[in-house]
Amino acid sequence: MRSIRLWYKKSGLAIYTSHLDMNRCFTRAVRRAEIPLWYTEGFNPHPYMTFLMPLPLGQTGMREPLDIRIEDDGITNKEIRERMNSVLPDGLEIVDASKPENKPNEIAAAEYEITAAFASVDEAKRFASESESVMNGGILNAEKRSKRGIKTVNLCEMVRSFSAAQSGEKVIISAVLASGNTVNLNADLLINALFAELSATAEAVEIVRIKLLKEDLKIFE
Amino acid sequence: MYPKETEKFLLSVQKPGRYTGGELNSVIKDKNSVDIRYAFCFPDTYEIGMSHLGMKILYSLVNSREDAWCERVFAPWIDMEEIMRKNSIPLYALESGDPIRDFDLIGFTMQYELSYTNVLNMLDLAGLPVRSADRKELTPIVVAGGTCVCNAEPMADFFDITLPGDGEEVTMELIDLLKECKKNGSSKRGFLEAAAKIKGVYVPSLYEVEYNEDNTVKSITATCGAPEKVEKRNVADLDKMFAPSEFVVPFLETVFDRTTVEIFRGCIRGCRFCQAGFLNRPLREKSPEVVEKQCREICGSSGYDEISLCSLSTSDYKGLEPLLKNMLPWANENKINIALPSLRVDNFPKELMEQLNTVRRSGLTFAPEAGTQRLRDVINKNITEEDVLSTARRAFSGGWTAVKLYFMIGLPTETEEDIKGIADLAQAVVDEYYNNENRPKGKSVSVSVSLASLVPKPFTPFQWEPQDKPDVLIEKQNYLISCVKTRKVNVSRHVPWTSFLEGVFSRGDRRLGAVIETAWRKGCHFDSWDECLDREKWMESFEENGIDPFFYTARRREFNEILPWDHIDYGVTKKFLENENKKAHEGVTTACCREKCAGCGANRLNGGVCNEINKTVV
Numbered sequence: 001m002r003s004i005r006l007w008y009k010k011s012g013l014a015i016y017t018s019h020l021d022m023n024r025c026f027t028r029a030v031r032r033a034e035i036p037l038w039y040t041e042g043f044n045p046h047p048y049m050t051f052l053m054p055l056p057l058g059q060t061g062m063r064e065p066l067d068i069r070i071e072d073d074g075i076t077n078k079e080i081r082e083r084m085n086s087v088l089p090d091g092l093e094i095v096d097a098s099k100p101e102n103k104p105n106e107i108a109a110a111e112y113e114i115t116a117a118f119a120s121v122d123e124a125k126r127f128a129s130e131s132e133s134v135m136n137g138g139i140l141n142a143e144k145r146s147k148r149g150i151k152t153v154n155l156c157e158m159v160r161s162f163s164a165a166q167s168g169e170k171v172i173i174s175a176v177l178a179s180g181n182t183v184n185l186n187a188d189l190l191i192n193a194l195f196a197e198l199s200a201t202a203e204a205v206e207i208v209r210i211k212l213l214k215e216d217l218k219i220f221e
Numbered sequence: 222m223y224p225k226e227t228e229k230f231l232l233s234v235q236k237p238g239r240y241t242g243g244e245l246n247s248v249i250k251d252k253n254s255v256d257i258r259y260a261f262c263f264p265d266t267y268e269i270g271m272s273h274l275g276m277k278i279l280y281s282l283v284n285s286r287e288d289a290w291c292e293r294v295f296a297p298w299i300d301m302e303e304i305m306r307k308n309s310i311p312l313y314a315l316e317s318g319d320p321i322r323d324f325d326l327i328g329f330t331m332q333y334e335l336s337y338t339n340v341l342n343m344l345d346l347a348g349l350p351v352r353s354a355d356r357k358e359l360t361p362i363v364v365a366g367g368t369c370v371c372n373a374e375p376m377a378d379f380f381d382i383t384l385p386g387d388g389e390e391v392t393m394e395l396i397d398l399l400k401e402c403k404k405n406g407s408s409k410r411g412f413l414e415a416a417a418k419i420k421g422v423y424v425p426s427l428y429e430v431e432y433n434e435d436n437t438v439k440s441i442t443a444t445c446g447a448p449e450k451v452e453k454r455n456v457a458d459l460d461k462m463f464a465p466s467e468f469v470v471p472f473l474e475t476v477f478d479r480t481t482v483e484i485f486r487g488c489i490r491g492c493r494f495c496q497a498g499f500l501n502r503p504l505r506e507k508s509p510e511v512v513e514k515q516c517r518e519i520c521g522s523s524g525y526d527e528i529s530l531c532s533l534s535t536s537d538y539k540g541l542e543p544l545l546k547n548m549l550p551w552a553n554e555n556k557i558n559i560a561l562p563s564l565r566v567d568n569f570p571k572e573l574m575e576q577l578n579t580v581r582r583s584g585l586t587f588a589p590e591a592g593t594q595r596l597r598d599v600i601n602k603n604i605t606e607e608d609v610l611s612t613a614r615r616a617f618s619g620g621w622t623a624v625k626l627y628f629m630i631g632l633p634t635e636t637e638e639d640i641k642g643i644a645d646l647a648q649a650v651v652d653e654y655y656n657n658e659n660r661p662k663g664k665s666v667s668v669s670v671s672l673a674s675l676v677p678k679p680f681t682p683f684q685w686e687p688q689d690k691p692d693v694l695i696e697k698q699n700y701l702i703s704c705v706k707t708r709k710v711n712v713s714r715h716v717p718w719t720s721f722l723e724g725v726f727s728r729g730d731r732r733l734g735a736v737i738e739t740a741w742r743k744g745c746h747f748d749s750w751d752e753c754l755d756r757e758k759w760m761e762s763f764e765e766n767g768i769d770p771f772f773y774t775a776r777r778r779e780f781n782e783i784l785p786w787d788h789i790d791y792g793v794t795k796k797f798l799e800n801e802n803k804k805a806h807e808g809v810t811t812a813c814c815r816e817k818c819a820g821c822g823a824n825r826l827n828g829g830v831c832n833e834i835n836k837t838v839v
Contacts, residue, residue, distance in 0.1 A: 012243075013222065013242070016237040016238050016472070017238055018238075024474060028470060028523065028524030031520075031525075031526065032521070032522070032524035039556060045556065058232040089470070203229075204229055
């Protein structure tokens with residue numbers, strides 16, 4: 001038995017697939033690819049497959065980790081990647097397959113690119129400069145839902161870095177947000193809190209998770 | 222793929238995957254290189270429609286032609302419909318995202334009567350007039366197939382064409398004809414008259430219906446050369462018939478999230494309430510070799526880990542044992558679960574049963590349908606109490622602790638004793654558990670009783686029978702619940718208003734078209750969903766059109782009455798059904814087709830079990 005970390009890109013149509021459906025989708029893809037999955041040995045055998053940081057519905061992920069276990073029969077990581085890519089539906093692609101280097105609980109942050117399109121260049125300019133001031137000010141309160149109920153939290157405490165650049169009618173935000181099992185900030189919550197704070201309305205928002213990082217902001221491998 | 226303008230709304234609706242398309246194995250073609258564009262519509266949600274085998278077959282079949290492109294369309298859920306109407310997004314097909322009003326053929330599969338309002342709603346969302354007469358152009362032609370079109374009369378004003386029977390061959394012939402008519406620039410009328418000459422095509426607008434003073438049908442007259450009787454299409458050889466080797470694999474979880482391979486059509490049993498059993502006669506089997514090949518292909522191309530072998534009564538499949546013996550090693554090795562719905566376990570080899578359960582254990586269900594032997598004889602359901610109990614005994618010894626039993630109420634000749642019999646039979650199963658020394662230790666038993674109400678259907682021996690009114694059914698349900706004395710038995714029941722509406726439309730006539738349209742205009746849709754069914758609006762709609770719905774349900778029909786569906790021919794004769802009805806009232810059973818031919822009339826269609834029987838007779 002061998003553990004493999006698959007790194008996949010989720011974009012286009014696939015962003016509308018929920019986490020539970022992703023599970024089903026990958027289970028079937030692995031079967032179609034005839035990858036010799038390792039099955040648990042319990043009463044109801046099932047393949048071992050873990051999404052380390054499920055991506056919220058509607059967001060693009062450039063390099064998302066998925067751990068699987070296979071029966072070790074000499075199949076190379078490159079072969080696994082190629083076989084998977086020949087059977088995955090549009091919008092899902094394996095960009096890499098590697099030996100897991102870090103433990104899942106080492107994920108501490110994630111790098112995002114958030115693009116917001118506005119009705120006018122002026123609106124974009126205002127949002128770019130004012131959103132940076134808010135974030136530099138260090139206070140942006142929002143209601144955050146957790147298992148223990150809804151509470152108001154200061155989102156700035158969960159933002160490691162933030163910059164906004166205006167380009168035409170668009171604003172492109174580069175941000176590193178807390179991510180992981182203990183503290184986690186959904187990029188969707190942040191951008192909507194900024195819209196509310198600045199009374200801004202965007203025509204469209206696109207959220208892309210670029211990569212996952214460790215506490216020291218080095219890349220999670 | 223979805224049209225660009227819907228993109229910004231996708232994240233504000235439930236389950237956006239219903240509306241995106243782009244699933245694995247969905248077929249994309251160049252629209253400029255095909256002659257016929259076919260929108261295959263399922264008038265319910267994506268999850269239900271994507272579980273339907275008929276749609277998968279016809280989708281692959283039409284797409285196997287180079288000159289045609291078949292795409293899928295489902296009824297958008299209420300949240301999406303609101304967005305589409307507000308933003309003027311017309312109903313689109315999932316593969317191309319193009320509006321279906323520009324297609325050549327719009328095909329609906331009609332599996333249940335309570336999806337009628339969804340058909341109107343979908344046509345309207347597409348930007349098309351709902352009535353056939355108001356769609357003047359040659360295309361799109363609106364066709365319908367599926368179980369409900371055995372009596373398409375309530376929908377006669379809306380459909381241009383219906384296709385009783387198996388859809389495979391006739392769909393292809395219809396596409397050929399439409400292609401030719403488009404080329405010749407013929408009129409819609411010209412096309413419909415030509416189509417009516419194809420066997421198995423019913424064009425409602427070519428038939429005139431007259432009514433008697435008492436609202437019964439006086440006459441049905443074919444015009445313009447349409448046949449007096451429309452005989453259903455019947456695929457003779459399932460081995461030679463096209464079967465898909467690829468299924469579209471949805472991102473979303475669907476109702477039946479697995480592959481399905483058909484093992485036979487029709488049924489030899491002749492249960493008198495069962496419409497599917499009579500509509501699909503004669504029984505036609507696929508050979509085990511073909512079934513196995515199709516299972517392997519589909520699992521390989523889809524990645525599903527469960528196969529359902531589908532039929533009306535799986536244990537009547539002659540090739541079942543050899544098939545399972547061949548398939549089980551492969552299934553176990555690949556961790557594939559084989560599901561056998563509609564299986565009678567009483568005479569099923571124990572070793573196979575055990576092997577079937579090595580991958581994942583499925584539940585145990587049993588359908589005695591009625592609580593006493595007397596009533597089971599009336600409905601010709603040849604299962605004895607001992608069959609039920611001996612099966613339960615074996616199941617409990619094998620480690621099962623949950624059993625599901627299906628029953629019906631509202632059956633002809635039913636008495637209180639029959640209803641109490643349901644509770645008694647469930648109790649007997651509970652007792653069987655506690656008397657069984659090999660039962661799983663330290664566990665309790667659970668017997669679920671699922672209670673449906675009889676809806677007498679066309680082309681069954683019960684087509685003349687009155688249907689119990691909803692309040693009577695509720696009384697009967699309550700009486701049954703009062704008879705259950707243990708918490709080990711759990712009764713689940715249906716809303717009788719659903720059965721009532723189903724009853725009105727299944728035996729209805731053309732005058733109901735106006736009612737359906739009124740109800741839809743009042744906002745009725747998704748009527749098969751309890752949370753959507755609006756009883757008040759439906760009753761208002763009947764009243765506004767001067768129609769008493771109980772005329773269709775609560776009345777006993779005379780044997781000599783002309784029934785609204787008399788001009789449709791499913792092989793089985795009216796005389797045979799009448800005899801079966803009389804035998805039901807006498808409590809006399811009829812043997813299954815393989816034991817003795819009952820002379821139902823389906824042998825004049827082509828093939829199947831009738832040939833097998835004829836051979837043994839000769």
